[in-house]
Amino acid sequence: MTALRTVFALTGREILKFVRDRSRLLGVLIQPLAFWLLLGLGFQGTFQMPEGPAAGLGYVEFLFPGVIALVILFTAIFSTISIVEERTSGFLQAVLVAPTPRTALVFGNALGGTLLATGQAVLFLVALPAINVSTSVLGVLTIIAICLLTGLAFTALGFTIAWRMETTRGFHAVMNLFLLPLWFLSGAMFPAEGAAPVLRWLVWANPVSYAVSGIRSGMYGLADAPATLASPAVCLGVSTAFAALMLAAAVWTVKQPFYET
Amino acid sequence: MSQPAVDIQGVTHRYDDHRALDDVTLQVAEGDLCGFLGPNGSGKTTLFRILATLMPPSEGSATVFAHNTVREPAAVRSRLGSVFQAYALDENLSVRENLRFQGALYGLSGAALRERIDELLDRFDVLDRAEDSVQTLSGGLQRRVDLARGLLHQPDLLLLDEPTTGLDPMARRTFWDAIGRLRQVEGTTLLVATHLMEEAARCDQVAILAEGGLVANGPPDHLTAELGEETLWLDSHDPASLRDRVQAQFGVEARVIGPSVQIDHPDAPSLVASLYEALGDQIERATVRRPTLEDVFMVHAGVSPEPEAETVFERESS
Numbered sequence: 001m002t003a004l005r006t007v008f009a010l011t012g013r014e015i016l017k018f019v020r021d022r023s024r025l026l027g028v029l030i031q032p033l034a035f036w037l038l039l040g041l042g043f044q045g046t047f048q049m050p051e052g053p054a055a056g057l058g059y060v061e062f063l064f065p066g067v068i069a070l071v072i073l074f075t076a077i078f079s080t081i082s083i084v085e086e087r088t089s090g091f092l093q094a095v096l097v098a099p100t101p102r103t104a105l106v107f108g109n110a111l112g113g114t115l116l117a118t119g120q121a122v123l124f125l126v127a128l129p130a131i132n133v134s135t136s137v138l139g140v141l142t143i144i145a146i147c148l149l150t151g152l153a154f155t156a157l158g159f160t161i162a163w164r165m166e167t168t169r170g171f172h173a174v175m176n177l178f179l180l181p182l183w184f185l186s187g188a189m190f191p192a193e194g195a196a197p198v199l200r201w202l203v204w205a206n207p208v209s210y211a212v213s214g215i216r217s218g219m220y221g222l223a224d225a226p227a228t229l230a231s232p233a234v235c236l237g238v239s240t241a242f243a244a245l246m247l248a249a250a251v252w253t254v255k256q257p258f259y260e261t
Numbered sequence: 262m263s264q265p266a267v268d269i270q271g272v273t274h275r276y277d278d279h280r281a282l283d284d285v286t287l288q289v290a291e292g293d294l295c296g297f298l299g300p301n302g303s304g305k306t307t308l309f310r311i312l313a314t315l316m317p318p319s320e321g322s323a324t325v326f327a328h329n330t331v332r333e334p335a336a337v338r339s340r341l342g343s344v345f346q347a348y349a350l351d352e353n354l355s356v357r358e359n360l361r362f363q364g365a366l367y368g369l370s371g372a373a374l375r376e377r378i379d380e381l382l383d384r385f386d387v388l389d390r391a392e393d394s395v396q397t398l399s400g401g402l403q404r405r406v407d408l409a410r411g412l413l414h415q416p417d418l419l420l421l422d423e424p425t426t427g428l429d430p431m432a433r434r435t436f437w438d439a440i441g442r443l444r445q446v447e448g449t450t451l452l453v454a455t456h457l458m459e460e461a462a463r464c465d466q467v468a469i470l471a472e473g474g475l476v477a478n479g480p481p482d483h484l485t486a487e488l489g490e491e492t493l494w495l496d497s498h499d500p501a502s503l504r505d506r507v508q509a510q511f512g513v514e515a516r517v518i519g520p521s522v523q524i525d526h527p528d529a530p531s532l533v534a535s536l537y538e539a540l541g542d543q544i545e546r547a548t549v550r551r552p553t554l555e556d557v558f559m560v561h562a563g564v565s566p567e568p569e570a571e572t573v574f575e576r577e578s579s
Contacts, residue, residue, distance in 0.1 A: 002368035009365035017353045090349030094410070097313045098366035099338040257316040 003104040006095075010108025011115065014079060018116050024078070028120050031074070033127070036060070036067040039189075050194035054226030061131050062227065065215035066188025068124060068143070069208060072117045072150050073179045079113025080158030081172075084165045093258070102254040106247065109159055114151030121147045128219065136221030142232055143218035149239035150211040154179075156246035160253045186212045191227045204229070210238035264327055266291040266418055266450040267312065271321035274307050274473075281307040282318070283473040289466065291417075294444065294451045296464035298558060303470040305454040309420050312452070313343055325418055339367075342416030342449075346423040348407045352396040356387065356406050359395060360413060367414035374413075381409035384446075385439050401432030405439060412443065419443075421453040425460065437463065458554045467554065471562035481554055488518075488552035488560065493529040495522045495536070496546040503543045510539055519559040523552070 018024060040060035047059035086092040095105055122144060128135060135143075158175060165171040183189075185199065186208035192200050203209050214235030217225040222232055229235070265288035274282040282304045289295045297305045311318045312325060314334040322329060328336040343349075350359050357378060364374040382388040385405040390398060398406065404424065411419055421440075425433045437460070443449055453460065461467050462481050469477040469484075477484055497503040500517045507515045507522060511532070515524045526532050529549050537544060 002366070005365040005368055005370065009362050013351065013354065013358075013362055016358070017351070020353055088347065090345040090347040090407075091351055093313075093315065093343070093345055094349035094363065095366060096315060097338055097341060097343050098363075099335050100366050100368075258310075 002099065003101045006098075006100040006104035007108040007111060010105065011112040014109070014112025015116065017082075028071075028075075029123070032067050032071045032120070032124055035070065036063060036127075039063055049227065050191060052193060054191070057226050058131075061133065062191070063188070064128075064131065064133075065212045065219060066183070066186065068121045068147070068215050069150065069186060069188055069212050070183055071120050071124060072147055072211075073154055073183060075117035075120060076113055076151060076154030076158050077172075077175050077179065079116060080109065080155055080162045081168055083109065083159060083162035084168050084171045087165075096258055103251050106156065106159060106250045106254050110152050110155040110247065110250070113155035113158075114148055117151040117155075118144060118147040133219055134221065135219055136223075139218040139221035141218075142222060142236070143215050145236060146211050146214040146218065146239055149236070149243045150208070153207070153239070153243040153246040156243070156250040159250045160246070163250075163253045163256075182206060182208045185209070187227070187229055188212045192229060193227075207238055207242035210235040210242075214239060263291070265289055266293070266326060267295075267452065268324045268327075269308070269312075269321070270323070272308070272311060272318045272323055273320040274304075274311065275319045280473050282311075284321070285470075285473075285475045286321075287468055287475060287478060289450060289452065291450055292444075292448050293465040294440075294453065294463065295466040295468060296461040297452065297454045297468050297470060298456065298458075298461045298554070299454075299470035300456065300562065302472070303562070304473040305470055306422065307473075308470070309343075309422050309452070309454060312337075313341065313420055314338055339414075340417045341420065342411040342414065342418070343420040344408055344411040344422070344424050346426050348395075348403050349410060350395045350403060350407055353394070355392050355394055356382070356398070357391045359406065360410055363410045363413050369414060377413060377415075378409075381412060382406075384442060385409055386435075399432075400427050401429070401435065404428060404432065404436060408436070408439060412447070412449070415447060416449065418450045418452070421451060423454055423456070425455075425457070458558070461554050469558055469561050476561040477557060481557075484557045485552045485554060488523070488556055489525045491529075491549055491551055493524040493526060493532065494548045494550060495524070495544050496520055496548075497522060497543050498545065499543065503540065506540055506543070507536065511536070518556050521556075523556070 040063045043059045049055050049057045096102065125140065125143065157178065161174050162171055185202045185206050187203050192203040195203065209229050213229035214232055216228050217232040217235065219225065267289040269285055269287045272282055272285045273280065285308065297308065299305050310316050311323055311330060314330050314337050317331045324330065325337045326340050330337050360378045361374065364370065379388065382391055385408060387402055387405050390402060395403060395406065425436055428436060440451065453464065455461055465480060467479065467481050467484060468475055495503060497520065500520060500522045504515045504517050504522045507513065507524065513524055513526050515522050533547050
């Protein structure tokens with residue numbers, strides 16, 4: 001009971017903080033749009049899909065699922081960076097000396113960040129008609145599911161890294177080390193088929209690729225999506241496994257003594 | 262003695278090679294206010310971390326109301342409250358939202374939680390600021406809100422780590438008034454880490470830590486009485502040589518405590534006159550007074566208490 005209350009309290013706090021921070025609100029709306037349009041329109045003329053069923057796909061359209069994935073990654077960074085700050089303030093200690101399970105701290109933090117990220121992604125879906133892509137209810141539900149799972153995975157990963165970090169600078173450095181390559185190699189910027197063999201293997205091994213592929217499937221209402229890596233079911237499965245693994249890592253981390261001994 | 266509120270048995274703690282705590286054994290009776298006095302790096306913070314279940318001791322054990330901090334952390338946590346040097350408040354939230362969040366951590370909700378929040382805010386005179394964002398509050402008010410936060414679940418034991426750091430003397434007094442009221446109303450056992458003598462003097466029991474060891478422990482008046490009653494104190498820039506000369510020329514017992522030489526003599530006034538005549542150039546000031554906790558501290562810890570404070574949150578540099 002206390003655990004659930006803690007999860008809800010932490011989630012609520014995360015959302016409340018977000019809503020109160022106007023600059024963050026604005027950034028959330030503008031940033032993915034800017035990213036999408038700048039990269040998308042910039043490469044639109046020079047990008048060409050490799051031969052195959054997806055040939056002729058425009059880059060603005062191709063990049064769309066990747067931008068949603070990027071939104072999830074960035075929001076995960078933002079929502080876990082507070083862990084580093086709250087280590088040095090007393091806030092985190094107050095949670096740790098309370099008789100609430102530490103697992104609740106992981107889930108509360110992850111859920112807050114995940115809901116924010118997913119809300120943002122859903123908001124971004126409004127742009128789909130502008131590029132003449134029509135999805136279905138099932139497609140949108142698939143995207144939401146993928147966003148929730150990937151959000152959980154990355155907030156949990158961020159939590160695991162933040163737990164041992166001394167400074168926000170260090171946290172940024174490490175997160176960028178993890179997140180940017182994962183995004184570059186997710187089939188978000190370029191399709192796996194056209195990449196060098198080594199990169200192709202990396203794309204296949206990257207769990208984020210399945211998130212991007214799942215979103216891509218959902219974007220076209222699960223039917224005949226171009227440049228996907230696997231079926232939506234496989235994508236959901238991989239995303240679930242990734243989320244479970246990352247959450248397990250975060251739970252393990254949080255059970256270690258708070259101070260090094 | 263009935264079951265002590267806090268029982269620390271042979272606690273040693275090492276960070277790598279550095280010994281932060283060295284075989285500390287100590288009990289605190291229920292309802293008492295116990296002060297931990299010590300300079301930076303004396304082990305106060307480490308001891309509080311162990312009691313707060315934030316880390317296990319390398320050796321020895323500690324119990325809080327008979328619950329072992331390592332084996333039964335959940336039982337310890339439910340009876341323990343803590344107020345750290347850094348505020349455990351979220352600056353983006355209002356006072357009430359912060360306290361409601363704290364309540365959720367302890368499974369409190371509904372009308373009971375609302376009443377408790379109002380009661381505590383009223384007691385610490387911050388009820389009129391309940392809806393304000395924490396970052397708009399002064400340091401003293403934030404401190405009192407943080408105290409209310411630590412007390413929300415009616416802990417039986419409250420750990421206070423340098424609770425008045427950064428407060429002006431007025432806010433400091435208000436804070437201690439609040440602590441006094443708390444003891445009256447709720448009978449909470451209090452452990453306070455401090456480097457301030459006047460705060461330590463308020464305690465029922467003072468434990469002096471120096472380099473990880475417990476060097477003195479007892480009621481403050483007992484500790485000062487061990488150094489004698491009214492004695493003569495000579496301040497000097499070179500107390501050791503003054504002591505030697507006093508002993509050689511006057512044949513009286515003298516000892517160095519910090520920058521002073523303490524002389525226990527039945528007829529201090531006439532002694533002062535002869536001392537000034539013989540050794541006036543070495544005596545900066547002579548006073549007849551009772552020993553203070555600061556003297557006790559200097560006798561046992563060998564150093565003067567430092568003005569800077571350590572915190573539970575900053576990593577101890579070893």
